Amino acid sequence: PPRSTQSRSSAASDVYKRQEQDRVANEQARSALTTRAETAESRIGDLEREIGELKSRIDEKSSALAEKENRCGQLQSDLDRANEQLSGRQAELDETRTKAERIERESSESIGRLQGELNSLRSSIEEKEKQIAEL
Secondary structure (H helix, E strand, O other), X not given: OOHHHOOHHHHHHHHHHHHXXXXXXXXXXXXXXXXXXXXXXXXXXXXXXXXXXXXXXXXXXXXXXXXXXXXXXXXXXXXXXXHHHHHHHHHHHHHHHHHHHHHHHXXXXXXXXXXXXXXXXXXXXXXXXXHHHHO
């Protein structure tokens, strides 16, 4: 029936019913929001723990990287020293090679000269033997 025909107690009852429905709806909404907030807080906690773990892993990896970089620096220094030594050895080798080539050249010249002298002496000996044979 229209309100104008409702009794006062009936109108009050309708107001009470609406208030009760609003209160129940508000309670349900509040409960849903509380649940969502708790879920969000739990997820935030999980994410914060995960971020902490990731930061810890980053720190470990950074430390390992620093150690590797340090070792690379040491190896580079060792390599530089080895290259310097190799350059020095190469210079010594070049000098030795030059000396060996000079000695080989001089030896070859000496052998040629001595062979010439030996041939000359052989000829002289042959001549002397002929002269002795003629006597």
